[in-house]
Amino acid sequence: MTEELGKEILKELREINEKLDQINEPRGLSTPMKFVALLFGCMVVGPIILLIMSRVFG
Numbered sequence: 001m002t003e004e005l006g007k008e009i010l011k012e013l014r015e016i017n018e019k020l021d022q023i024n025e026p027r028g029l030s031t032p033m034k035f036v037a038l039l040f041g042c043m044v045v046g047p048i049i050l051l052i053m054s055r056v057f058g
Contacts, residue, residue, distance in 0.1 A: 029037065
């Protein structure tokens, strides 16, 4: 009975470990956040870079 209990405990620990591994996996940006980042880059960062380049080379 103790061997059976030990196997059951190990099985439960493996399942908990797998769930924790899934939770801790790094995730990328979601699609809406990628869209917001693209808009931010085009509307804010792009013009700032163009302004700096025109001051330096113009």
